[in-house]
Amino acid sequence: MISFFKAKPKPIQNPLQVDMHSHLLAALDDGVKTHEEAIEIVRQFQQLGFTRLITTPHIMSDTYRNTPQGIRSKLEELKAALAAAGITLQLEAAAEYYLDETVIRLLDAGKPMLTFSGNFFLFETNFYAEPFQLNDFIFKSLTKGYKPILAHPERYAxxxxxxxxxxxxxxxxxxxxxxxxxxFYGKPAQKLAQKLVEQKLIHLLGSDCHNLLQARLQAEVMQDKFYRKALDLPLLNYKL
Ligand SMILES: [Fe+2]
Incomplete structure (x- = not known):
């Protein structure tokens, strides 16, 4: 008797485990709208082999005026919802700071920034023009003992x-x-991201996940040739 067995889908090999950039705290920014949506996304990441997510709401003085207190309390709400849903994946929160006068003032005033794994400090800039305060910001954050991380360099014009x-x-x-x-963000960003991988200039990979569609696309990302190449770099994701 001949039996026909369906080939089992190949499990996705994901050595990354830690994602350090996402927007999963409901209604704090342009990320998820509800805890339910966040739970679905976290479930998806868990299925892809991630064990720890560091979520990073925007802090932007004229649009998203998030505070460490507000972020921490929303994090606790989501953690409780995840526990109730039986999800064991570890969730933490930091922030993605927009480089503007406010963040420079916070640094000057010595206010503690929301960082992860000690002192990793995620920031983003204007998408079009290089901010005139960029070098000042880098110098000040390093002087204060932070390790500045520029989010998605490939996306800036x-x-x-x-x-x-x-x-x-x-x-x-x-x-x-x-x-x-x-x-996902167009050809120029794709080409630059690929070049940065080839030049070994990147030290972190992040999902920057804002919604369920982006979470589902992570499975496709994992098959990508350049993503596999990036995994062979000495990424800090392995050490967080
Ligand atoms: Fe982001």
């Missing part, structure tokens, strides 16, 4: 490989969005 290299030598850690590698 002003960014080039040379500029990324310069920032790296100034002490900035570069984090690309894994979705950039499959063209």
């Amino acid at each position: 002003y960014m080039t490989v040379e500029k990324a290299e310069e920032l790296y030598h100034r002490g900035v850690i570069l984090q690309i969005n894994s979705l950039s590698l499959i063209g």
Whole structure:
């Protein structure tokens, strides 16, 4: 008797385990709207082999005026909802700071920033023009003992490989969005992300997940050639 067995789908090999950039705290920014949506996303990440998520709501003085207290209390709500849903994945929160006058003032005033794994400090900039305070910000954050991480360098119109290299030598850690590698943000971002991987200039990969669609696309990302190449770099994700 001949039996036909359906080939089992190949399990996805994901050595990354830690994702350090996402927007999963309901209604704090342009990320998820409800805890239910966040739970579905976290479930998806768990299925993909992640064991720890560091979620990073926007802090932007004219749009998202989030505070450490507000972020922490929303985190506790989501953690309780995850526990009630039987999800064991570890969840933490930091923030993604927009580089503006407010963040410089916070640094000058010595206010504690929301960081992860000690002193990793995630920031983003204007998408079009290089901010005039960029070097000042880098210098001040390093002087205060933070390790500045530039979120998604590949997405900025002003960014080039040379500029990324310069920032790296100034002490900035570069984090690309894994979705950039499959063209989610368009061709220029994809090409630059691929070049940054090839030049070994990136030290963190993040999902920057805002919604369920982006969470589902992570499975596709994991098959990508450049993503696999990036996994062979000495990524800090392995040490967080
Ligand atoms: Fe983000």
